[in-house]
Structure formats: C-alpha cells, structure tokens
Amino acid sequence: MTLSDTAVRTRGLRLLNMATALPIAYAGTLILLVCAYVFRPALLSPLLLLLIIRQAAPLGLAVIGQSLCMRILSIDLSFGGVAIGVSYILTSGYVPGSEAVLIGCALLFGAAVGLANAFFIVRLRASSVIVTLAMGLLLTGVVIAFSQFRAPGDAPALLKYIGQSRVSGVPLAPLLWLALLIPVAWFLRRSVLGHYIDAIGANPRAAHATGIPYGAIVVIVHVASSLFAVFSAFLLVGFVGMGSLDIGRDLALNSLAAVILGGVTFGSGRGGVLGPAVAAFMLTFLFNLLTSFGLGEPSKLMLQGAIIAVAAIAYSARTKT
Amino acid sequence: MTGRVRSKTSRSGIRFITIALPVAMFVILSFTASSFFTAQNLANVGNQVTALLIVSLGQLIVAIGGGVDLSVGSMLSLTSAIIVTYDPAIVIPLAILAGCVLGVVNGTGVAVFGVHPLVMTLATGTFVQGLTLLVSPVPGGVVAPAIEALAHGRPFGIQPSLLWCAVAILLCWLLLARSAFGLRLYALGANARNASLNGVTVVGPIIACYVMCSLAAVAAGIFLTARVSTGDPTIGAAFGLDSITAIALGGVQLSGGVGSVPGVILGVVTLGLATNGMNLLGVSPFLRMAATGLLLLGAVSLQRRKTIGV
Numbered sequence: 001m002t003l004s005d006t007a008v009r010t011r012g013l014r015l016l017n018m019a020t021a022l023p024i025a026y027a028g029t030l031i032l033l034v035c036a037y038v039f040r041p042a043l044l045s046p047l048l049l050l051l052i053i054r055q056a057a058p059l060g061l062a063v064i065g066q067s068l069c070m071r072i073l074s075i076d077l078s079f080g081g082v083a084i085g086v087s088y089i090l091t092s093g094y095v096p097g098s099e100a101v102l103i104g105c106a107l108l109f110g111a112a113v114g115l116a117n118a119f120f121i122v123r124l125r126a127s128s129v130i131v132t133l134a135m136g137l138l139l140t141g142v143v144i145a146f147s148q149f150r151a152p153g154d155a156p157a158l159l160k161y162i163g164q165s166r167v168s169g170v171p172l173a174p175l176l177w178l179a180l181l182i183p184v185a186w187f188l189r190r191s192v193l194g195h196y197i198d199a200i201g202a203n204p205r206a207a208h209a210t211g212i213p214y215g216a217i218v219v220i221v222h223v224a225s226s227l228f229a230v231f232s233a234f235l236l237v238g239f240v241g242m243g244s245l246d247i248g249r250d251l252a253l254n255s256l257a258a259v260i261l262g263g264v265t266f267g268s269g270r271g272g273v274l275g276p277a278v279a280a281f282m283l284t285f286l287f288n289l290l291t292s293f294g295l296g297e298p299s300k301l302m303l304q305g306a307i308i309a310v311a312a313i314a315y316s317a318r319t320k321t
Numbered sequence: 322m323t324g325r326v327r328s329k330t331s332r333s334g335i336r337f338i339t340i341a342l343p344v345a346m347f348v349i350l351s352f353t354a355s356s357f358f359t360a361q362n363l364a365n366v367g368n369q370v371t372a373l374l375i376v377s378l379g380q381l382i383v384a385i386g387g388g389v390d391l392s393v394g395s396m397l398s399l400t401s402a403i404i405v406t407y408d409p410a411i412v413i414p415l416a417i418l419a420g421c422v423l424g425v426v427n428g429t430g431v432a433v434f435g436v437h438p439l440v441m442t443l444a445t446g447t448f449v450q451g452l453t454l455l456v457s458p459v460p461g462g463v464v465a466p467a468i469e470a471l472a473h474g475r476p477f478g479i480q481p482s483l484l485w486c487a488v489a490i491l492l493c494w495l496l497l498a499r500s501a502f503g504l505r506l507y508a509l510g511a512n513a514r515n516a517s518l519n520g521v522t523v524v525g526p527i528i529a530c531y532v533m534c535s536l537a538a539v540a541a542g543i544f545l546t547a548r549v550s551t552g553d554p555t556i557g558a559a560f561g562l563d564s565i566t567a568i569a570l571g572g573v574q575l576s577g578g579v580g581s582v583p584g585v586i587l588g589v590v591t592l593g594l595a596t597n598g599m600n601l602l603g604v605s606p607f608l609r610m611a612a613t614g615l616l617l618l619g620a621v622s623l624q625r626r627k628t629i630g631v
Contacts, residue, residue: 072630073629073630073631074629074630074631075439075440075630075631120618120621120622121629121630122629124621124622124625125625125626125627125628125629126618126621126622126624126626127439127575127621127626127630127631128630128631129439129443129631130565130569130575130617130621131618131621133562133617134562134614134615134617134618134621135614135618136614137562137610137611137613137614137617138611138614138615138618139611139614140607140610140611141607141608141609141610141611141612141613141614142607142608142611144607144610145605145607145608145611148605148607204628204629204630214629215629218629218630253443253447256440256443260440266437266630266631297451297454298451298452298453298454298455298458299451299455300451301447301448301450301451301454302447302448302451302452302455303451304444304447304448304451305444305445305446305447305448305449305450305451306444306448307444308440308443308444308447309426309430309436309441309444309445309448312430312434312436312437312440312441312444313430313434313436316434316435316436317434317435
C-alpha cells in the first residue's frame with residue numbers, strides 16, 4: 001500500500017465521518033423534500049413552502065430554548081403550560097391594561113416560571129424532567145380551572161399583526177424567528193456565557209471545579225428557555241387570533257424531537273443553532289406531508305415517538321463508540 | 322465504622338414524613354368530609370387506588386434499578402383499547418405480548434444504547450399512545466363477561482380490588498426482598514459500575530425491570546377496563562406522572578437503589594386520599610391535576626441528589 005493510498009483512504013474516512021456527524025435533520029429534510037417532489041409536488045410551491053416555514057416559526061422559537069437547556073444537560077417540558085398560561089393572560093380580559101402591559105405581563109410570567117423551574121432544579125437538585133413536567137401539569141390545571149369562569153377572547157392586535165401580516169410577500173413570523181435566531185447563534189459562539197454553556201455540557205463537574213458559576217447559568221438558561229416559550233406562544237396566539245386552551249399542547253414534545261434531530265443532545269451542542277432550526281422545519285413539513293397523505297393524529301403521535309427514540313438511540317450509540 | 326454513612330436514609334427510604342402524611346390526611350379527611358367514612362366511599366377509594374398501586378409497584382422496580390418509566394400510562398390505555406377491540410379469547414395474551422415488547426424496547430434503549438430513561442420512555446410512550454388511538458379512536462366498546470368477572474367476581478366474599486392489591490404486593494415483595502434478583506437490582510441502582518465490577522450483569526436485569534413495569538401497567542389496564550366495563554384510549558394518561566408522584570411520596574429515590582414495597586403502599590395511599598379528599602370537597606378536576614403537580618414538586622424536592630440536570 002502506497003502512502004497516497006492511505007492518504008486517500010483517510011480523507012475518505014474523514015469525509016464519511018463528517019457526513020455521519022451531521023445532524024439527522026439535514027438528511028431528513030432532503031429525503032422529505034424528495035418524497036414531496038415525487039408524491040406531492042404541490043407542497044413544494046414557493047407559496048406553500050413559505051406558509052410551512054411560517055407554521056414552523058413558533059416551534060422554531062421553542063426549539064431555541066429547548067436546545068439551550070439540553071446543552072447544559074437539562075430539559076424543559078413545561079412549554080405547554082407556559083403557552084396556555086400566556087394565551088390566558090393575553091386573551092382572558094382578566095389582566096387590566098393596554099396591550100403593552102399584557103405582553104409585559106406574559107414575559108414576566110414566563111420569567112417567573114423559568115425561575116421556579118431553576119429553583120427546583122438548582123437549589124433542590126430535583127430532576128429537571130420531573131420538575132418541568134410537574135410545572136406543566138400545574139400551570140395547565142390552574143389555567144383550565146380558571147378559564148371555566150371566563151371564555152378566552154381576542155388576541156392583542158399587535159400579535160395578530162405579527163402573526164398574520166407579510167412584508168413584501170414574506171410572512172412576518174419567520175422573519176421574527178430569524179431575528180432571534182441569529183443573535184442567539186452569535187451570542188453562543190462569541191460570548192463568555194456561550195463558552196461556559198459549552199464547558200458545562202462537556203463536563204459539569206470539571207466546569208464547576210474550575211469556578212464556572214454553574215448554578216447561575218442553569219438559572220439563566222431556564223429563564224431564557226421559558227421566555228422563548230413565551231415568544232412561541234405569542235406567535236401561536238397571533239396565528240389563531242384568539243385565545244385557546246389547546247395552544248402549545250405538543251410544543252414540549254415536538255421541541256424535544258427537533259432538538260435531538262438537530263444534533264443537540266444532552267451536553268453536546270454539535271448541531272449548533274442551525275441544526276435544530278432545520279429540524280423544526282423538517283418536523284412541520286413532515287406533519288404537512290402526512291396530512292396530505294390523509295394520515296391523522298394517531299400516526300403523527302407514533303411518528304413523533306419513533307423519531308425521538310430512533311434519533312436518541314442513534315446519537316447515544318454514536319457518542320459511545 | 323462505615324455502617325452509618327447512609328444513616329439518614331435507609332434502603333427502604335421510609336422516613337417520618339412518609340408515614341405521617343397519609344395518617345394526617347386520614348385524620349383531616351375524617352373530620353372535614355362527612356361522607357368519607359361511608360362504606361361506599363371507602364370501597365371507592367379502594368378501587369381507585371388499586372390500579373395506581375399496581376402501576377406504582379412496577380414503577381418501583383424500575384426506580385430501584387435507577388430508571389423511570391413514563392410510558393406506563395400509554396401501556397395502560399393500549400391494554401384498554403385492545404380488550405374492547407379484538408376477539409376476547411386473545412386480548413389478554415395480546416396485551417401481555419405488547420407489554421413485553423414495550424418493556425424490551427425501553428430496556429434495550431436504556432441499558433444497551435445508554436439513552437436517558439426519561440427520554441426513551443417519553444418517546445415510546447408517545448408512540449404507544451398513537452398506536453392506541455389507531456386501535457380504538459374513541460371511548461366505548463364492550464368488555465367480555467369473562468374479563469369483567471376479573472374485577473367484579475367475589476371469590477370467598479373478598480373485595481376483588483383487595484385481591485388484586487394483595488397479589489401485586491406479594492409478587493413485588495417476593496421479587497425485591499426475597500430473591501437474588503432483587504438484591505442485585507438494589508446493587509445496580511445504587512451504583513451500576515460497582516455492581517458490574519462485582520460480577521452483577523447489568524443489561525439483562527435492567528431490561529427485565531422495564532418488562533415487569535410494562536406488565537404491571539398491562540395488569541392495571543385489565544383491572545381498570547374490567548371494572549368500568551368499557552374501553553377508553555386515554556384512560557391511562559395520568560398514570561405516568563401519578564405513579565412517579567406516588568413512589569416519590571413513598572420515599573423511593575428516583576436516582577436508584579432506595580425504595581421498598583411498604584413505602585410505595587404508603588405513597589399510593591397518600592395520593593389516593595388526596596385525590597379522594599378533593600373529590601369529596603368538590604374541587605374541580607383540573608385543580609386536582611394542578612394539585613398532583615404540586616405534590617410531585619414537593620415530593621421530588623425532598624430528595625436532594627448530587628447532580629443538577631435531568
């Protein structure tokens with residue numbers, strides 16, 4: 001075997017490694033687009049694609065929060081509770097004041113939920129899955145119990161405008177998504193906090209031992225995550241135009257699926273910010289494709305579950321070897 | 322002496338509050354709710370608690386091994402859907418088969434591939450919920466008389482729910498406290514690496530845990546469906562978190578290695594009395610859901626772990 005032979009082979013191996021290290025979402029999106037091209041070409045029209053991207057925007061925003069949590073070995077499953085709470089604050093008419101006050105209240109509410117989650121996770125060292133699931137249960141229960149006294153009303157005009165209007169043909173919602181995505185990506189790469197997050201994900205004990213403020217970062221990340229859930233709920237409420245008790249029901253599960261598909265798993269931010277964003281689009285596109293094939297809720301749930309399980313197994317198996 | 326290093330919590334996990342909570346609840350309820358002590362209500366509590374107890378005992382087995390199973394609720398619903406959909410002669414073997422498959426998938430994902438148990442079982446639970454809705458989209462259907470008799474017949478004049486509870490408790494206790502498997506499981510849950518270095522196999526027992534937990538959910542599903550005499554594809558939705566709440570209230574450490582059958586019984590009684598009390602006092606079902614969330618937060622806060630995160 002000559003030297004050039006091995007060089008070629010290692011280069012080939014490296015390329016193969018790089019290809020398999022890419023988030024599943026990229027290949028998945030490609031396969032779905034080809035599928036759509038063959039079976040449902042109508043879905044690929046620019047108009048429909050833009051609509052699907054618009055539809056993916058709320059999930060995309062929630063996914064940013066979820067990916068932050070998973071980078072530091074935590075998780076946030078309280079999105080559904082946050083979304084329903086935000087919907088109630090904005091539309092029930094119970095909270096007095098102008099639209100700005102309502103939106104401010106919703107943001108405060110999100111920050112409070114994030115702080116409460118973080119308190120249980122950092123101070124009491126409870127498992128984040130159980131804490132955030134319980135928090136979701138708590139919020140959903142309280143909101144539904146309260147809304148029995150008062151049906152939800154209209155959404156604030158500003159959110160309806162953001163949810164439904166277009167700027168030179170492009171819907172506003174995805175632009176908002178992009179406007180939050182780019183600073184987050186830049187921030188994670190350039191800021192001290194971003195490096196701390198990477199360090200904690202790589203080895204929490206080592207990070208703690210080197211003096212990185214571990215607890216404080218978990219608090220910041222959980223507050224940020226809940227705030228992204230609030231933004232996501234803003235878009236959802238804006239789309240519908242009025243309050244609903246159904247809002248954000250599968251936000252937590254879908255965001256978990258998207259983050260894992262996007263190459264971010266517990267402690268690894270390998271997929272960056274783009275991977276999960278592509279995965280959010282991929283999932284939304286997939287659900288549209290399924291609907292066009294006439295498949296309903298049950299198959300959607302089965303696919304969601306299978307996707308999370310298979311992606312999680314694939315990543316765990318890959319990081320083990 | 323090193324024997325007292327873990328003196329704060331014994332292997333059973335039962336502490337003062339584990340026992341005091343159900344007793345206090347019992348006393349409060351007997352004073353505040355006048356209908357609490359009627360025979361009808363006590364029988365009701367017994368029936369409501371039975372399914373939860375069976376599921377929680379399964380959850381206990383997984384928790385001692387250091388895992389957790391969120392898919393039990395979906396498995397319970399699937400059992401209910403299967404019973405009212407297919408030929409009565411094959412429904413129980415079919416449900417047991419489904420339970421075995423789910424357990425093996427969960428256990429393999431966790432023990433072989435190293436996926437976090439919460440992520441793995443959340444995923445499979447979602448899949449099974451979808452499958453359940455595919456099998457039987459809406460509540461309804463008829464339960465065969467032979468299966469109905471499982472929860473309505475009175476052999477020797479004993480309440481059927483008591484019988485189910487007794488069998489489940491006995492099986493679980495024998496397994497955990499009187500078998501080599503149970504001993505190895507405690508060792509695995511306390512420290513898998515140490516156990517493995519001392520010659521305990523890891524993969525097999527963990528998979529077995531998840532299979533037993535799924536089978537417990539199947540048993541609870543059979544009991545519940547037989548009792549209400551109809552199928553419901555979402556009947557188990559609350560059981561995942563409820564069973565975790567119950568075992569956490571019973572002093573079981575969710576990080577593994579600590580927990581006992583008496584503790585779980587106490588935890589289930591606590592949660593059952595809390596639910597029944599709110600029922601009697603006319604609290605809205607959604608606030609009851611919120612209260613379960615609050616209880617769960619309280620129960621997990623009592624168990625400080627070493628690590629922050631999932």
